Amino acid sequence: MPSSRADERAATASQALRASQWEPAIPEGTRRWACDALQRFPRGLLTDIDGTLSPIAPTPDQARLYRGIRPLLRRCLDAFDVVAAISGRPALDARRLIGLPQMTYVGNHGMELLAPRARIPAIAGEARAFEGAIADALHEARARLSGHEGGLLFENKGVTASIHYRLASDPEATRAAIRRALDPLARRRQLRITEGRMVIEIRPRVDLDKGTSVRALVERHALACALYLGDDRTDVDAFRALRQLRAEGVSLGIAVAVSHAEAPAALLAAADITLASVAEVPRFLRWVLGVLQPA
Numbered sequence: 001m002p003s004s005r006a007d008e009r010a011a012t013a014s015q016a017l018r019a020s021q022w023e024p025a026i027p028e029g030t031r032r033w034a035c036d037a038l039q040r041f042p043r044g045l046l047t048d049i050d051g052t053l054s055p056i057a058p059t060p061d062q063a064r065l066y067r068g069i070r071p072l073l074r075r076c077l078d079a080f081d082v083v084a085a086i087s088g089r090p091a092l093d094a095r096r097l098i099g100l101p102q103m104t105y106v107g108n109h110g111m112e113l114l115a116p117r118a119r120i121p122a123i124a125g126e127a128r129a130f131e132g133a134i135a136d137a138l139h140e141a142r143a144r145l146s147g148h149e150g151g152l153l154f155e156n157k158g159v160t161a162s163i164h165y166r167l168a169s170d171p172e173a174t175r176a177a178i179r180r181a182l183d184p185l186a187r188r189r190q191l192r193i194t195e196g197r198m199v200i201e202i203r204p205r206v207d208l209d210k211g212t213s214v215r216a217l218v219e220r221h222a223l224a225c226a227l228y229l230g231d232d233r234t235d236v237d238a239f240r241a242l243r244q245l246r247a248e249g250v251s252l253g254i255a256v257a258v259s260h261a262e263a264p265a266a267l268l269a270a271a272d273i274t275l276a277s278v279a280e281v282p283r284f285l286r287w288v289l290g291v292l293q294p295a
């Protein structure tokens with residue numbers, strides 16, 4: 001049956017609207033699949049913070065949300081059943097940076113959970129047992145690196161610790177020096193060393209990371225759809241968890257990589273959608289909100 005003139009007009013208007021709006025640069029099949037997944041309930045928006053919602057700053061304290069992000073996250077709180085930030089920062093620090101107490105915050109790479117409006121985070125008991133060992137390892141590493149040139153920032157976050165070397169004049173040599181100092185200390189204390197963007201992390205040897213956090217949130221809230229945004233190596237664990245949950249038929253996860261000059265190949269390889277930079281994140285969230293609440 002031929003379509004009516006009204007239908008044709010509606011189709012033309014919708015095409016014109018789409019042409020005027022920003023859309024992620026993805027194949028049509030992926031776009032349709034993502035739009036369909038986003039219609040499922042309950043749905044969650046899970047996101048990393050540094051390098052994803054905020055441009056990387058010289059020090060963690062100087063990080064600020066990219067312009068326009070906070071009001072968009074507020075709108076996402078209405079459009080999604082769960083909105084959670086999953087970060088290497090302590091959960092309270094993550095909430096301070098985002099400034100929305102209605103959100104859920106998973107801090108210290110999955111070892112802390114700060115529920116909406118909660119006063120203090122719940123800390124995984126098995127991780128807490130390592131707090132003393134982490135403080136000792138950080139202290140000793142600092143002493144060993146005291147002869148090193150400046151530009152190092154030591155951060156004790158309780159159940160994890162970080163050594164930032166972004167401000168070092170020769171980051172690659174500094175990275176190697178930190179590993180030389182830290183690796184034997186960590187081995188002796190049953191600690192794990194992981195790396196991110198100009199940061200080396202000291203973590204307890206427990207099975208908790210951004211991947212286990214994503215799985216826990218999806219299962220706790222029975223999320224039929226989970227959208228995850230991240231920019232770094234530790235986010236690959238989250239992407240893999242989404243893929244596994246999809247394979248198990250538990251949830252449709254959409255993995256969104258926020259790219260940058262040194263984006264890890266594993267992150268880009270595991271992503272369903274890749275955004276060019278943090279600057280594209282507000283446009284992407286606006287597009288997602290448009291898909292969820294068509295005008």
Ligand SMILES: [Mg+2]
Pocket residue numbers: 048049050051052230231232
């Ligand atoms: Mg990040």
